[in-house]
Amino acid sequence: MFGQKSARMKELxxxxxxxxxxxxxxxxxxxxxxxxxxxxxxxxxxxxxxxQLFWVLKNxxxxxAATAAITVSLSIPMSQGLLLLPDxxxxxxxxxxxxxxxxxxLFSVLIAFSLLNPFPMGTGGIVFLLVLVNLGFAAxxxxxAIREKLGNLAxxxxxxxxxxxxxYRKVFFPLLRSDIITNFFIVFILCFSSFSIPLLVGGGKxxxxxxxxxxxxxxxxxxxxxxxxxxxxxxxxxxxxxYVLRNKKNKVETFSSGKYLKSYTGSALIIVYxxxxxxxxxxxxxxxxxxxDFIFQYAQELLAATLFTTRALLIYLILNFLMLFLWLIDxxxxxxxxxxxxxxxxxxxxxxxxxxxxxxxxxxxxxxxIILAVSILFFxxxxxxxxxxxxxxxxxxxxxxxxxxxxxxTIIFEIIFKQISRQLWLWLSFMIVWFISEYAILRSLGVQTxxxxxLTESFLSSYRLPLSYLMSLYILVYWLVxxxxxxxILKVVYVVYKKFIY
Amino acid sequence: MAxxxxxxxxxxxxVGLIFSLLxxxxxxxxxxxxxxxxxxxxxxxxxxxxxxxxxxxxxxxIFEKQNIFxxxxxxxxDMAMTIQKINFENESSLADxxxxxxxxxxxxxxxxxxxxxxxxxxxxxxxxxxKPVASEKAFVPYDWxxxxxxxxxxEKNNINSLKDLLNPxxxxxxxxxxxxxxxxxxxxxxxxxxxxxxxxxxxxxxxxARQAHSFSPSWSASYxxxxxxxxxxxxxxxxxxxxxxxxxxxxxxxxxETQEALPMQVEFAGIPSTCKNCEAAEMFVNFLxxxxxxxxxxxxxxxxxxxxxxxxxTPFDAIKIYKTRPIKFYEQNKIEKWxxxxxxxxxxxxx
Numbered sequence: 001m002f003g004q005k006s007a008r009m010k011e012l013x014x015x016x017x018x019x020x021x022x023x024x025x026x027x028x029x030x031x032x033x034x035x036x037x038x039x040x041x042x043x044x045x046x047x048x049x050x051x052q053l054f055w056v057l058k059n060x061x062x063x064x065a066a067t068a069a070i071t072v073s074l075s076i077p078m079s080q081g082l083l084l085l086p087d088x089x090x091x092x093x094x095x096x097x098x099x100x101x102x103x104x105x106l107f108s109v110l111i112a113f114s115l116l117n118p119f120p121m122g123t124g125g126i127v128f129l130l131v132l133v134n135l136g137f138a139a140x141x142x143x144x145a146i147r148e149k150l151g152n153l154a155x156x157x158x159x160x161x162x163x164x165x166x167x168y169r170k171v172f173f174p175l176l177r178s179d180i181i182t183n184f185f186i187v188f189i190l191c192f193s194s195f196s197i198p199l200l201v202g203g204g205k206x207x208x209x210x211x212x213x214x215x216x217x218x219x220x221x222x223x224x225x226x227x228x229x230x231x232x233x234x235x236x237x238x239x240x241x242x243y244v245l246r247n248k249k250n251k252v253e254t255f256s257s258g259k260y261l262k263s264y265t266g267s268a269l270i271i272v273y274x275x276x277x278x279x280x281x282x283x284x285x286x287x288x289x290x291x292x293d294f295i296f297q298y299a300q301e302l303l304a305a306t307l308f309t310t311r312a313l314l315i316y317l318i319l320n321f322l323m324l325f326l327w328l329i330d331x332x333x334x335x336x337x338x339x340x341x342x343x344x345x346x347x348x349x350x351x352x353x354x355x356x357x358x359x360x361x362x363x364x365x366x367x368x369x370i371i372l373a374v375s376i377l378f379f380x381x382x383x384x385x386x387x388x389x390x391x392x393x394x395x396x397x398x399x400x401x402x403x404x405x406x407x408x409x410t411i412i413f414e415i416i417f418k419q420i421s422r423q424l425w426l427w428l429s430f431m432i433v434w435f436i437s438e439y440a441i442l443r444s445l446g447v448q449t450x451x452x453x454x455l456t457e458s459f460l461s462s463y464r465l466p467l468s469y470l471m472s473l474y475i476l477v478y479w480l481v482x483x484x485x486x487x488x489i490l491k492v493v494y495v496v497y498k499k500f501i502y
Numbered sequence: 503m504a505x506x507x508x509x510x511x512x513x514x515x516x517v518g519l520i521f522s523l524l525x526x527x528x529x530x531x532x533x534x535x536x537x538x539x540x541x542x543x544x545x546x547x548x549x550x551x552x553x554x555x556x557x558x559x560x561x562x563x564i565f566e567k568q569n570i571f572x573x574x575x576x577x578x579x580d581m582a583m584t585i586q587k588i589n590f591e592n593e594s595s596l597a598d599x600x601x602x603x604x605x606x607x608x609x610x611x612x613x614x615x616x617x618x619x620x621x622x623x624x625x626x627x628x629x630x631x632x633k634p635v636a637s638e639k640a641f642v643p644y645d646w647x648x649x650x651x652x653x654x655x656x657e658k659n660n661i662n663s664l665k666d667l668l669n670p671x672x673x674x675x676x677x678x679x680x681x682x683x684x685x686x687x688x689x690x691x692x693x694x695x696x697x698x699x700x701x702x703x704x705x706x707x708x709x710x711a712r713q714a715h716s717f718s719p720s721w722s723a724s725y726x727x728x729x730x731x732x733x734x735x736x737x738x739x740x741x742x743x744x745x746x747x748x749x750x751x752x753x754x755x756x757x758x759e760t761q762e763a764l765p766m767q768v769e770f771a772g773i774p775s776t777c778k779n780c781e782a783a784e785m786f787v788n789f790l791x792x793x794x795x796x797x798x799x800x801x802x803x804x805x806x807x808x809x810x811x812x813x814x815x816t817p818f819d820a821i822k823i824y825k826t827r828p829i830k831f832y833e834q835n836k837i838e839k840w841x842x843x844x845x846x847x848x849x850x851x852x853x
Contacts, residue, residue: 041590109723109727110726110727110730110732113727113730113732114730114732119715119716119732121716196719199680199683199719200716200718200719200723201716207849214682214683215682215845217582220838221582221586221610223586284730298554300554301554353583356583356587357586357587357590360596361576361587361596362596443579444579444580444583446576446577446578446579446583446584446587447577448576448577454549457549458549458550458553460722460726461549461550461720461722462550462553462555462556462722463725463729463742463745463746463749463804464555465725465726465729465730
């Protein structure tokens with residue numbers, strides 16, 4: 001009897017380990033597909049001039065570190081400027097602050113060039129532009145960290161008359177130190193693999209690792225070397241992400257802001273930043289309004305691109321939701337997230353070209369290519385940015401729920417999702433806007449059907465700059481509508497799902 | 503302990519069902535379309551050629567009216583990537599015709615894959631500028647344009663030569679392209695090396711590295727800077743002003759003539775030897791040389807026709823064709839050497 005039970009237990013454990021291992025491996029495998037495809041075509045060949053490699057590495061590190069230091073420093077007063085404002089205005093400003101990271105690099109370049117004339121080409125210019133692009137995003141990261149970590153400590157400090165300086169010295173910085181370091185490295189990693197800006201304003205002295213990869217491919221057509229450099233860059237970011245971006249688990253608390261967390265200077269900074277960036281953008285849009293009749297001229301293309309983008313977005317969202325679900329199942333089984341979470345900022349060229357090689361250049365394969373490539377490129381980064389910390393913060397509740405025997409689905413829906421709904425919406429919003437405005441990856445994938453992002457790029461790469469400005473405005477409107485629609489659809493799906501289950 | 507259990511199974515089935523339903527709806531295709539494949543000619547072309555405002559859609563319509571073959575355009579983003587893919591696909595490649603191969607690409611791609619010789623009529627009267635390359639067996643030229651600097655009319659300029667571009671008052675006002683990533687950028691680099699001795703060219707490029715406003719990764723980025731008044735001059739096609747005149751009714755742009763003969767870009771069509779519908783591919787390439795197709799390419803692609811008399815009585819006839827350098831094919835090693843020189847200069851002299 002005992003022997004039978006023991007054998008059954010062993011069998012169960014074996015199945016469980018096998019199941020858990022299979023899921024873990026599948027999740028990792030999914031994000032390694034581009035490398036596997038590439039290896040099928042090319043070999044490793046590290047024929048790289050090491051002095052050249054060290055030189056571009058030095059450039060990449062200097063540019064990224066300077067940008068991250070400036071943006072994260074400025075993001076602290078800016079996030080406090082946000083907290084000064086009413087909730088509805090905060091929500092609106094968060095959406096506006098996201099805009100610079102989603103627009104084509106050329107728009108940011110044009111805005112920056114109109115601000116500084118003559119523009120400082122080289123490392124100074126790169127850092128200026130990268131700060132311009134990433135500052136709003138960094139402010140949102142710091143703002144989110146404050147809301148998640150500080151709870152009601154600002155109010156308590158105020159009640160005890162701790163004083164602003166003491167509050168920052170004894171509460172704010174000690175509690176947020178790890179988040180500030182994390183945010184520094186998030187911006188650092190985003191800048192580390194940036195390509196268009198170093199190429200455009202870097203001059204000869206500003207070339208970075210991504211530019212070197214590009215040169216290997218398009219100048220020397222040395223794909224093996226380029227692949228090796230891509231792997232090198234990915235591993236570098238992987239280890240950086242693995243060792244530096246490990247979040248300390250924290251409890252998500254109800255947040256209440258106090259006057260120590262509010263800053264008029266910060267609000268002024270936000271206004272100046274938005275005025276500079278969006279002002280430049282609005283000028284571009286206003287100048288382009290004389291071309292507004294393009295809506296009629298290209299109505300058919302616009303409609304087709306909208307429909308195709310919508311269809312692709314729908315499948316992409318379902319795939320991402322499914323992945324998020326499996327990712328969480330894996331987390332609940334193992335108590336930590338899959339290693340693939342560290343595969344952020346993978347080379348666009350590598351992912352795009354591997355799927356371009358592996359799948360036919362045919363309209364019928366466009367959606368599958370797009371959702372595979374974009375999810376591989378964006379999922380780990382977006383998860384790490386918005387969800388990882390919040391979910392890890394629920395660890396103790398999850399452990400208790402598991403002890404009480406709650407099913408994984410219940411834990412995911414009723415404990416995790418319900419408590420991180422704000423982060424989920426941020427995650428979803430970014431996912432949608434990055435997806436609909438994307439064109440660089442889609443070009444390298446050889447996508448044949450026009451998406452909204454590709455249509456914008458088509459205008460941009462012909463003489464039609466004004467039309468691309470108008471398209472970007474259309475994308476912003478589409479984004480807002482899509483977020484609302486997804487919200488409504490999720491509500492309906494949730495109701496149907498509840499009925500389906502019970 | 504309920505580790506998933508029924509609810510998990512139900513959930514996965516639920517999501518799986520929705521996902522497979524959407525995918526199957528998307529991939530549902532009528533089998534009849536397969537019959538059309540045999541009569542299709544797959545033409546690989548750039549997005550500007552295929553776009554609604556490009557020549558592709560009208561050419562397709564006319565060709566399909568004249569022949570039993572259907573044209574399917576495949577948009578390509580980069581010639582190097584496209585040729586790599588065709589190379590890997592080998593016999594299974596769909597490519598019947600490849601458009602947009604310039605003279606530099608020709609050298610780069612000629613040996614990567616095998617090309618089929620293209621039969622063409624001996625009575626075609628090519629324009630003089632293109633004649634020297636019109637007899638290429640595997641590549642057929644279908645449009646061309648000299649390249650020079652474009653400026654606004656109201657901008658005073660005393661540019662008569664390449665050297666004038668180095669005048670101090672023009673510092674930070676010239677938008678150029680990166681020769682590593684842009685074909686016009688490479689044209690400018692080759693132009694400098696061809697116009698000067700190696701030492702002079704080196705000196706000139708060093709000065710230009712400090713003088714230029716920027717070296718953009720693409721023609722579109724540099725033209726965007728120019729259009730946005732960030733730069734007063736941009737290296738582009740001499741046909742650029744005609745675009746603004748015809749499409750935007752704006753006559754304030756002009757191209758600049760220099761003492762040095764201008765470089766020119768010629769675009770070629772080629773047929774890979776692995777073509778599936780080779781006969782139709784050849785018909786399509788020859789169709790591009792017809793007066794009707796040439797007129798469409800000219801007016802939609804804003805490039806000049808390769809056939810004589812096509813631009814007569816059109817606004818393109820007003821474009822002054824300055825003295826141009828005879829087109830030449832350069833060895834890949836030479837191009838790489840020049841690019842390396844430029845890269846070194848930018849690394850050490852540039853801002």
